[in-house]
Amino acid sequence: MNKQARANGGIKATYFRNVLERFTAHKLAVAGLIILLVEIVLVLVLPPLLHLDPYTSDPVAFGAPPSAEHVLGTDDVGRDLLARLVYGGRVSLLVGLFSTFISLILGVPLGLIAGFYRKLPEIIIMRVADIFMSFPAMILVLVLVAVVGPSVWSVTLVIGVMGWPQFARLIYGNVLSVREKEYVESARAIGTKNLDIIIKYVLPNTFTPVLIAMTFRTAQAIIMESSLSFLGMGVQPPQASWGNMMYDAQSITVLSTRPWMWVPPGICLILTVLSINFFGDGVRDALDPKMKI
């Protein structure tokens, strides 16, 4: 290793240490991260460990309150609510993560193209992004899900597709400033291909804001999925989701006499979204204290 490389390594190590220090200084962010990790472990480990079964009805317990046998009680058709809460958690996290990933792989290339090549692609892509952003996403998602047919995958896909303009705009704005920098100009002067410039110089410089936006988008996506499922247009029973577990609470009987059916999923939802947002907040403070989202 020559001197220069070692110096670079040293700078990198210091940078990461600083980032880590700033992140751990944000106590709520650390708490958020821990809650999320615990949640992920629980939804993965609990089903095989406790032999949870979210689908089979208990014929002697319809809408039963919490008991030794069913720790969180059962729903109207006698399904164990602890099992449904855990499986619902899987669905919520899955939809949140996957749909954000879809928004990302659609939005990032489109934003790059618009910002880097300008001209016609820029006009078309950013205009379409404006159209998407100026329209209530909830209404478009509802219509789309109704057309495609509601299921976990269609909900993930639709929420994912609807999220692209956020990422495209973010990347676009960053590319516009990066492309004018001297190092890009010099790369161009020595004949570097456009694609190489994008991959080597433009992408790494837009990585931080995208990472931060991803956390907030995941939280949004989880709320959107639960709202859809609550309206009966999202994840369909018998499959469980935190949103559709609360669907029954639209009936006043369930709402007033069986709180164990709708309160736990609501609390899990709030806790999860809160943790993701705190985590995102911490990541932002750690990576880019000047940034505003």
Next chain:
Amino acid sequence: MKTKYILKRLLIAIPTFFGITILAYIISSMAPGSPLDMLLADPRMTAEEIARREVALGLDKPVIVQYFTWLSQFLQGNLGFSYRTGRQVFTMISERLGPTLLLTCSSMVLSLLVAVPLGVLAAKKPYSVWDYTASGLSFFTAATPNFFVGLIFIYLFVVQLNILPMGGMYDTTGVRTYAMLARHMIMPTVVLSFQQMGSWIRFTRSSMLEVLSEDYIRTAKSKGLRWNKVVYRHGLRNALIPVVTEIGMSIPTLVGGAVVTEQIFNWPGIGSLMVQSINARDYPVIMGITVMVAAVVLIGNLVVDLAYGLLDPRISYK
């Protein structure tokens, strides 16, 4: 000069509007099953009768022709007839527009009334009790889906305390008074405002913080003005300018939130009509609502843009 600015804004709004109509049309043409399916399922229907209905509904023509037919009809104010009720879509939507506008506007006003002062107080004294209250509230409201808040509210105020009506705009007695309307509005308005409160608090706070770091604030402070006066006289006005622009940007979220809120509280607005129409695959109504909402959102944005131009003299009418 001003008319030129307004014209330019209008010209930008037009392609956006067409974009939305095309998007709405593409989506609904992707739909599996046609309204004829329901007729086909009816054993009393004969083949000729179905063919006649198909022609009457214009469903025998290619999609592009159908789009332009629909668009030209739309521009004449004719949104077609509901498959479900057989009534004019335009009438059905206009009946529902009032309640939705009432709900969305009042909840926007409420959320601004709570969030802006809180955001200003938080920015005025960072790390104070106000600041922590503001950021706590903003995180909490952002993380709570409005249907859950709605459920909690119904549980508390209807089931437990029984002091508020559960839903709708009026009682079923047939008597309609403003006092009754106000009582029915409380829960939906608060629930819908809850959803946006967080982002308004954060937004006002950061906008105010930015303004307070400007040179003219330091000048005002160093010439001996009281801090309160500096904040409210010199800071607030400038801090509110971006808040006004953000109002335009928040309209889509607000309308989206209204869908869920109206459904929970049985509010007779566009949102609950949308849910009913989607359940019934009533495409003329779905598309009518989509396009009407687009129009309302664009008009809202336009109004906000113009207000922005008036508030901030630095925005030139070029």
